[in-house]
Structures are given as C-alpha cells and as structure tokens.
Amino acid sequence: MTFTAPAATATAVTVEKIGGRIGAVISGVRLGGDLDEATVAAIRAAALEHKVVFFRDQHHLDAESHEAFGRLLGEPVAHPTVPSADGRYAFPIDNEHGGRANQWHTDVTFVPAYPAFSILRAEVIPPYGGNTLWSNTAAAYAHLPEPLRVLADSLRGVHTNDYDYAATRPDASAAALERHLTVFTAIKFQTEHPVVRVHPETGERTLILGNFVQKLSGFNGRDSRALIDVLQSHIERPENTIRWQWRAGDVAIWDNRATQHYGADDSDAHERTLRRVTIDGDVPVGVDGRRSVLLAPESVPEPAHGIASGASTDGVVAQA
Numbered sequence: 001m002t003f004t005a006p007a008a009t010a011t012a013v014t015v016e017k018i019g020g021r022i023g024a025v026i027s028g029v030r031l032g033g034d035l036d037e038a039t040v041a042a043i044r045a046a047a048l049e050h051k052v053v054f055f056r057d058q059h060h061l062d063a064e065s066h067e068a069f070g071r072l073l074g075e076p077v078a079h080p081t082v083p084s085a086d087g088r089y090a091f092p093i094d095n096e097h098g099g100r101a102n103q104w105h106t107d108v109t110f111v112p113a114y115p116a117f118s119i120l121r122a123e124v125i126p127p128y129g130g131n132t133l134w135s136n137t138a139a140a141y142a143h144l145p146e147p148l149r150v151l152a153d154s155l156r157g158v159h160t161n162d163y164d165y166a167a168t169r170p171d172a173s174a175a176a177l178e179r180h181l182t183v184f185t186a187i188k189f190q191t192e193h194p195v196v197r198v199h200p201e202t203g204e205r206t207l208i209l210g211n212f213v214q215k216l217s218g219f220n221g222r223d224s225r226a227l228i229d230v231l232q233s234h235i236e237r238p239e240n241t242i243r244w245q246w247r248a249g250d251v252a253i254w255d256n257r258a259t260q261h262y263g264a265d266d267s268d269a270h271e272r273t274l275r276r277v278t279i280d281g282d283v284p285v286g287v288d289g290r291r292s293v294l295l296a297p298e299s300v301p302e303p304a305h306g307i308a309s310g311a312s313t314d315g316v317v318a319q320a
Ligand SMILES: [Fe+2]
Pocket: 101, 105, 106, 107, 261
C-alpha cells in the first residue's frame, strides 16, 4: 500500500510487505527528527500493522538524529540497569557489550511498562551472519488452537532480569558473565504480566513470554516450563517470523508489544555494532482487565541518565 503525505515537501512513503504474517520494507523516507506528521503517522501505522518495518540506507543517522526521530514516536527511555556511556539514549548492542541476544525475547519485559517500540540502527555489520529474527506474537496467539487460547487468557507469568545467564549462554565469555552479574542484574526486577495482553493501540491480543519469563503464577516449576514451552513454540514457528539480513545503514522499528526477536550469533569474531533507541510503553492489561504488577523492587529506580524504561508505572508498586 502507499501512503501519500499531503505536504508539498513530503515524499511518497511506500510500504512493501515481505512476510505473510510479519515484516515490511518502507522506502521513500529519510529518517530524522524533522519528518512531517503524515510520514510519522504512516510509519507508526505500518509498524503497528506489520510489527517490524525496515529502512535501507539511513547512513546519515547518528546517535542524536536517531534519538530525535525516536521522539516522534514517543518518549525515549534509558535501560533500567545498563548505563548510557555517552549520555544519549542510543543503547549499544555489540560484541564487546555481550549484546548478541541469541534467545527469543521481548525487550525489557522484567519491568511493567516495558518499551512500546524499539528502533535499531546498524553501524557495523559482519561479512556474514548476525541476522535478526522477529516473531509476531499477535499472529502466534491468533493461530493457537482454541482451547490453548482460552488457557493462555487466564495465565500470568513472572518475568525477571535475574535469569540463569550461564545456563542459557554456555559459550559466554567470563567478561560477558561478569557484566551480566554486575551491570545487567545490578537491580533484580520481578514483574508479573498477563500471558496475553490487550494491545493498547490495535486491540489485538498478544503473548508476553520470551527469555525473561521465569514461571507461571500458581504452577509448579515443571508445569510452568511445559506450558511456557508449548506457547513459546508457537511464537517460534517460521510462519510467524521474519529474518533480516543487515546492511550498514539499515534501521528496523518494531512494535515491542506484539513481537519477540532473536539475534543469531553466527558471525564468529567479526565486529557487529548496532544502536537501539527504545520508546516508553505503558502497563499491560490482560484479557480480564488486570494490569501487570511490579513484584520487586518496590519501584523502578531512576537511572543515571533520563527516565528508565518501565518508570511510567503510574503508581503500580510492589504487591504481595
Ligand atoms: Fe532485544
């Protein structure tokens, strides 16, 4: 489909679907903080519809203009535990920072109001490998057998950043493990989310699972793991996913409330550097109207820089 912005200076924004259930490439846009309203609205609508949208050749972007563009989609937020090195929101994801996220996850689900959108920009791309995969968690839910959908609607899951990193990443270096323990889990968060949330913009039902989910409330460990595995396996079905082969200058924007993603760790020791700006989200609401609850700590602390992802908890505090 084509959106044509009304302003005289606006360019035609073209949205080309590349997967049956997820993914589109947007062309005709030079991303930045100066985009007109109609173009921003078209980008937002495409991200909501296709869950992840890709832009090629955005070489002009730097940390500042990346962030300025992000502000057109919402409020940029800092990571709740990983400090920003340069006082900007553009969060580095590279080899050095152990940023190869080769586990299916939704960003920052260990806090209640986890980000609404993530905007990832490729700076240095390896000669092979290092692709990212995304899954549509609304499609995964919609294609569940009906009895499983009914079950999922009633479940709540506890998410934490304090998961067993060494067990899930047996190849991690000692430095990456140390960083995980001292930086990533400097504050140990636990948040209970509904397994199915009602998307605040589209009204779709989406699954909240992924790498940070620790257990299902009210189930023992074995039952929790079995049920999580069944639901997660539907998220990972190839029909629900798209795989992107990065080039330097690419930008991906995904609806973090309706996706999971996975960074394939198959580019050996080659450098891979991407920058992520995340946009504030709101507290999820389940099918029954119950909101997510922060279990620990008592509130999401202010980071050294800006406001934390998940800080907008609107008085949602620790409950027993
Ligand atoms: Fe991620």
